[in-house]
Amino acid sequence: MPGKQRGSTFSQLRLCLCFLMYCWVLADPVCGYFLKNCTIRGNLSDPSNMKVLCYNRNLEVIPIAIPRKVSNLDLAMNKVSKIEKLDFKGLSNLKILNMPRTQISQVENGALGYLEALQVLGLAHNRLTTLSDYLFQGLANLSLLHLDNNLIATISSSSFQTLSSLKTVNLTKNNLYNMKEVQPIVQLPHLQELYIGSNRFTSFQSQEISNTSIELRLLDLSRNPLGVFRITADVLPYLEVLDIAYCGQLGRMEWDVLNRSFLSNVNRLNLSGIEMSFKRMGMVLQTVNSSLVHLRMQDLLNGSRLKVKALTDIAVQISPILQDSHNSFFSTIKSPTCVFQDLKELWILKLGSNKILTLNDAFMNGLHKLETLNLAGNKLSSIRKGEFKSLTSLKTLLLYDNQIASMEDGAFEGLVNLTELNLGSNKITQTDIRNTVIFSQRHKGLSHLPINFLEGLKSLLSFQAGSLNIKDLHRNTFIHTPRLWFLDISKNEFTALTPKLFRPIPRLNSLYLSKARIQSLDFLIAANLSRVTFLQVSKNDITVVNETVLQSLPALTYLDMQDNPFTCGCSDAWFVQWMESDNQTQVVGAGEFTCNYPADLKDTKLLDVELQFCTVDLGLYCYISTTCLVLLTLVASFAYHFLKWHVIFGYYLFLAFLYDTKQRNKLTPHGCQYDAFISYNAHDKPWVLRELLPELEGKQVWKLCLHHRDFQPGKRIIDNIMDGIYGSRKTICVISHRYLESDFWLFDEQKDVLILVFLEEIPTHQLRTYLSWPRAGEQTGVFWQQLRLALETKDGSAEENPILSGVQAL
Incomplete structure (x- = not known):
């Protein structure tokens, strides 16, 4: 009875717990770990890391069963045109809400007010046109707001009023045209970054945005039709980054900064593609020259050709030297004392895509702190000796996509700290480098890179020399650059490379060899590239991948071998198995590798070919x-x-x-030496000599082996007997009482070990061939006839000679 009571109590308790759990689920239905059309990542016990991913699900409304503890919600790339007031109710723990490309055109007032913990809000690439008064109400913790790529033309004066924690606002590519629209944003107490590029602003004037100083660190005004940039008060004392690239109207953008100290903290300036007279450009650089560390001046266009000139009272002055009403480019950098010598703090200088023809000593002096120089995409035709000698801190030099045809000895003199050099896509046809003068066909590129081409660049980490039409590299090309970490020599015409080329650069990590007409990777086996993690050999002529090649690259994590003419057969079976089983190396596009040989498998996917029979398990x-x-x-x-x-x-x-x-193998090729070996007792010798020998050797002409006559003297008796038996086709045993009692069977041991035991009477037809000598007075003719037949039989079974099977009682 007590046992039954305990069992009953336990069952009742279990039923009660189940009921409570059911009620709890009904009361809180959104705390489950499953959500239709979305993926939940994280753990319910750790809401700080829980993510709900609903991107690209063709959703037309916000899911209603989102877990309340979620901290990150991604609804990107859906079709939610309107955010309803109760869509986010209960999501008070949400910190990140991402909704770009969701076709949102309307957000009801108060719809975001439930997101009191929200810090990041992404509404980019939607269809919003107006930011209303109560749109962001309740988002006191919001610090990052993305509204770029919308259709916003109106911003209510109080829409940003409650966003006291906002630090970054992105309004790029909208329809804003009046700077007063962003005034409420600029005056936020903690705002640091404002992106308002690609709008319709025609002027930027300090009095339009604020009358007091603001904490703004970054201001992006790029790609606006600014006609005026005017600062008449110190409202931007903390500004560090100013981007006015591609601004201006018809080359007449006005620069008016009343005091140089107003922008004294600007260290990054982007003037690329700006439509401004070169005189005013000089004024811009003069304003910020003392603090500038990063200057970008790419794609400069104007109504005149450009000459850069250093003056004594300003950092840089630009003035036209050739008037042309239609075409002009930043073609010449020239100065008697060096153009950029007063930009003493400059770290980065980008002058790409400017059609510069010559450098003319622009970098012979000054710029001692410059670390990055971008001259790519210009029209440079040559590099003279000492052209960069003052740039002792330079780490990155980009000269790709020029028309460099010659380089003098000492072209890279002074670049002791250079780590990256990119000379790709040039037309080097002559190099006057010490002890080496190389010529090749005009505009066909440098066929052989000089041995000392990189001499002096002991700190070089990255070397890019693609599309130079190089056909060969000397084994000592890289002995001057032992620290080389990145090497790109793609789009050349090597066909083959030597392992010794790479031995001086054991630290190499990334190697690019695409479109190099390479037929085999065997050169990597002895190249000492144990640290290479990235290898690109796409678009070559590689047909087979040797197992030893990949074993010589133990650190490889990324392999690109796309567009090679693979041979689909047992020669590549190991490679296929390796791609399918290796967990370290990512083989890019492996599923698209196709067969080129044999013809019947052409264009077949390499991984689809049955190669199991080739591999040995x-x-x-x-x-x-x-x-x-x-x-x-x-x-x-x-x-x-x-x-x-x-x-x-x-x-x-x-x-x-x-x-x-x-x-038996000792027998002669023509058969046995004897027809029969005669085994008999010495007491029966008279019968053998008088009866057997005359009949068999005399009349029937058989050749017999007798021990007293034919055994070899001095040889062991056992060996003589074995030779006699195996040298004879037949063996004839002359059985008598004396024979059975004799020591012939035992040779010289004198022991009676022959015991014949018949457990039952044996029928005569089951016995082997035997003949009995006729009794006294009986005729012997039949006996000798039967013996002759026995000697004539082959080595087959007795059934083949029925006349000899059984007893012949004579």
Whole structure:
């Protein structure tokens, strides 16, 4: 009875717990771990890391069962045109809400007010046109707001009023045209970054945005039709980054900064593509020259060709030297004392895509702190000696996509700290480098890179020399750059490379060799590239990948071999197996590798070809061999234990078989030496000599072997007997009582070991061929006839000679 009571109590308790759990689920239905059309990542017990991913699900409304503890919600790339007031109710823990490309055109007032913990809000690439008064109400913790790529033309004066924690606002590419629209944003107490590029602003004037200083650190005004940039008060004392690239109207953008100290903290300036007279551009640089560390001046266009000139009272002055009403480019950098010498703090200078023809000593002096110089995409035709000698801190030099045809000895003199050099896509046809002068066909590129081309660049980490039409690289090309980490020599015409080329650069990590007409990767085997993690050899002529090649690259994590003419057969079977099983290396586009050979498999996917028969499964063979060995051991053990004497007998029987085979192999090619070996007792010798020999050797002409006549003197008796038996086609035993009692069977041991035991009467037809000598007075003719027939028979079974089977009682 007590047991029953305890059981009943337990059942009631379990039922009660189930009921409570059911009620809890009903009361809080959104705390589950499953959500239709979305993916939940994270743990319910750790809401700070829980993410709900609903991007690109064709959703037309916000899901209603989002877990309340979620901290990150991604609804990007859906079709939610309107955000309803209750869509985010209960999501008070949400910190990140991402909704770009969702076709949102309307957000009801108060719809975002439930997101009191929200810090990041992404509404980019939607269809919003107006930011209303109460749009962001309740988002006191919001710090990052993305509204770029919308259609916003109106911003209510109080829409940003409650965003006291906002630090970054992105309004790029909208329809704003009046700077007063962003005034409420600029005056936020903690705002640091404002992106308002690609709008319709025609002027930027300090009095339009604020009357007091603001904490703004970054201001992006790029790609606006600014006609005026005017600062008349110190409202931007903390500004560090100013981007006015591609601003201006018809080259007449006005720059008016009343005091140089107003922008004294600007250290990054982008003037690329700006439509401004070169005189005013000089004024811009003069304003910020003392603090500037990053200057970008790419794609400069104007109504005149450009000459850069350093003056004594300003950092840089730009003035036209050739008037042209239609075409002009930043073509010449020229100065008697060096153009940029007063930009003493400059770290980065970008002058790409400016059609510069010559450098003219622009970098011979000054710029001692410059670390990055971008001259790519210009019209430079040559590099003279000492052109960059003052740039002792330079780490990155980009000269790709020019028209460089010659380089003098000492072209890179002074660049002791250079780590990255990019000379790709040039037309180098002559290099006047010490002890080396190389010529090739005009505009066909540099066929052989000089041995000392990189001499002096001991700190070089990155070298890019693609599209130079190089056909060969000397084994000592990189002996001057032992620290090289990145090498790009793609789009050349090597066909083959030597392993010794890479041995001086054991630290190499990334190697680009695409479109180099390489037919094999065998050169990598002895190249000492144990640190290479990235290898690109796409679009070459590689047909087979050797196993040893990949074993020589133990650190490889990324392999690009796309667009190679693979041979689909056993030669690539290992490579296929490796791609499918290796967990370290990502083989890019492996599923698209196609066969080029043989013809019947052309254009077939390499991974689809049946190559299992080519591979040897060593594990399976080891398993089978081990299993067989164990079974054999077990069988041998049981056999020896239970069938010991049978095993011993079988062993000796096997030895006898081997001996018999050996003796038979000694026979002459023409047959046996004797027709019969005669075994008899010495007491029967008279009968053998008087009866047997005359008949068989005399009348029937058989050749017999007799021990007293034919045995070899001095040879062991056993050997003579064996030779006699195996040298004769037949053996005739003359059986008599004396024969059975004799020692002939035992040779010289004199022991009676011959015991004939007949357990039953043996029928005569089951006995082997035997003949009995006729009794006294009986005729012997039949006996000799039967003996002749016996000697004439072959070595077949008795059934083949029925006349000799059974007893012939004579």
